[in-house]
Amino acid sequence: MLEQTADADEAITRLLRCTPAPVMPPSVLARLRSTIAGEVALRNASRVEPDDAVPDLKPTSPLWQDDPVTDA
Structure with missing residues (x-):
């Protein structure tokens, strides 16, 4: 998974x-x-x-976990 830098986030925001x-x-x-x-x-x-x-249900892997979506 690629990490986003602050510079990339700022460029997208601009x-x-x-x-x-x-x-x-x-x-x-x-x-x-x-x-x-x-x-x-x-x-x-x-x-x-x-x-x-x-007990047999495994927790969600953080790799596949999405951020919650809200309708703003």
Whole structure:
């Protein structure tokens, strides 16, 4: 896994700030928001936290663990 440096993060931030926001019809934006919300719900529903009642369930490997997604 590649580590990001602060310089790379700053470069990406500068690029995103100077790039104009995409323009799309309201219907497309609504469908996009709906799709993203569905993906967030699916990801949250698929999270499994092992507990004492299920001893055979292994904890999630940090390698495959995603950061939580929030719809801002």
